[in-house]
Amino acid sequence: MTTIKIPKKIEDDFNKFCEEHKIKGSEKKKLHEKLKEIVKKSLFEPGEAIGVITAQSISEPATQMTMRSYTMASQAGRLAKVTFGLPRMVEIFDARKTFERAMKIYLKEEYNNKKDAKRIAEKIKERFVRDVVEKSSIDLLNMQLEFELSADADRDTIKSAIEKYAKSCNVSFRANKLYIKPEKAEIKDLRSLKNKILETHLSGIRNILKVAVVKDGEDWVIQTSGSNLRKILELPEIDIKRTYTNDMYEVEAVLGIEAARNLILNEASSTLGEQGLDVDIRHIMLISDLMTKDGKIRSVGRYGISGKKTSILAKANFEETLKHLTSASFKGLRDELRGAVENVMIGNVAPIGTGRVELIVDPKKLKKISGKKS
Amino acid sequence: MTEKTKEVNFLKNHLVPKHELLSYNEAQELLKKFNVSLKQLPKIKQDDPAIKHLNAKRGSIIKITRKSPTAGIYFYYRVVI
Missing domain, CATH: 3.90.76.10 (Dipeptide-binding Protein; Domain 1)
Incomplete structure (x- = not known):
């Protein structure tokens, strides 16, 4: 029996709860045991088809998203032409290279006032x-x-x-x-x-096409249309910590693949959140992890994650059926039938859940057992 | 400011988590613990800006301390390619 490791956040919350309600000693221990049990129950079992659950959890709410919400020109605090809603989701998961870029530039404390913000905004505008x-x-x-x-x-x-x-x-x-x-x-x-x-x-700085100075809570923020992360971060007045762009390729080049993964996660969950849709963040985490798995950004579509599948049948099932089947027969490729999709297609037991494990019998040991019984 | 310190400075951005280089022994322990081979781990490029200053060799493992709204802190591992 493996020991269950409770995630740090839950452990912290538990300790806080105990302190608030003055639970100590054996009572706390008892409660902790119960917590362990709950955590254990909430864990996924091996072989759970997590990808299918993720796909459904994201695409069902996505059907309710606004279809053609491209501009919201005069809305306060938003520059024109920032895509959101469903088109933005498509952009993120397709990992598009051409889209409406935007930056949110935060300033260092000493420059955090209207006058300086306006001056810097004018300076960086191309x-x-x-x-x-x-x-x-x-x-x-x-x-x-x-x-x-x-x-x-x-x-x-x-x-x-x-x-x-x-x-x-x-x-x-x-x-x-x-x-x-x-x-x-x-x-x-x-x-x-x-x-x-x-x-x-x-x-000015290349690709920074429009600038607007906006007050966001306590801060004066420069919003731009167009993005150039490297050049902006080089400016001395900029707060490197909070400055943000929505261009994942730029982030990948300047800050690395892990930052790009976080950006995909942020962008996707905030796009869903803006529309009032509540999707568990773990689903989006799974997708963003998968998109950055190879050390570079890959799209979800046929040139990205689906295109990298090893199984020919699974690829043919997704898009461009004829192309994959003909090229496979030309080359005389084999399909090992290891994945879920291809096994569903030919009517085998798919390697999901209990179908994932196989029984191997050791005949010698079997004889021993049966010999004892008889 | 030289080019290198500038790039390291960029890594203060909130999007970048902490990257650490695992020693050989730690790496072997990790592979044993999760019963995986290097090939099966997620990858990170050798010239990735976040690990450039670590001078990691190919095949070494980078430990990434991620923040998560559900689990607090958890570790993610990538192999350098």
Whole structure:
């Protein structure tokens, strides 16, 4: 009989309860025995088909989620275009690489006020040349580009930003205008050069497209649309501990696979929680553990977890039946029939629960026993 | 600040749990206790930012102290690949 180890949280809660109700000595011991029994009963038995239970526990509430809740533009404290509800769940479990990224940036205590937050928000916002240009035109007579700059434009930063074009062009400032004259150019080239210059990164942090300063409880928080975790964490004013992004690939690259696992867990449970759905967190833990099992993020779909199954029948059962069956017959692969799905398909006893264990009889010992009896 | 201390500094983020490197003896004990082989353990990349400063070799085991709302604290193990 193995001894039952009570989880730390339950042990702590038990001790707290005993202290509150002044339970001591033998009474406490008796109660502890009972607690052990309850914990033992609540444990899963070997061979329990936990994945199926998880799948049902998540997908049943998910059927009740809002289907097309994409934007909530004017809602306070939320920037436009943050996906939530069912589409967000799909994004998380599909481990999509393109989605609406967002960050929540917390500041260090000394910067935790409205003024500094606004200043930092302005600083990190990505600006392009087009943001400081009021009017742009092509001067066909002189074969040059003409940009009318806005009043707050800083010429030095513009100059260094478009430095890479300076080699082949003649860059000059006159009054509030910026002239760029390529040494040799056709009209077509001028046009593409104009677009290139307007899209040139000027200041701020790349991919931080929109910023908003919001008061969240005691803190002033900068919410952004777009995300760049590494560059943000490098800023001296940022509270590294609490700053948060919803991009799991970025987290994986900067903070490691365990952090990515925690992010998937947080995002999935908060998405469900927002919709008022109560799913036990252990189910989501199981999925996030499975998604990060290989040291990198894998999606739940056919290119991820399901695609990595060893059984051909199980893969064929999921998606792209023909592809898997034909490729398996070309290669002459074998299916060992070890998993649950393939055994259900061919009508065998699936290795779940009592089907998981097999009886092996030692004939010598059997003879001994039967010999004794007869 | 050098690049390395910067990266270690990032690990103060609330998403990152504590990573520890198990010694050879501890690792063998663990494998015996759970009756598993190294291959069956979950994996972690050698250049994972969270274990870069530990200089773990391939095949060694990382002990991760996770916080959990249901169990308080529990341990998770990953093998370095």
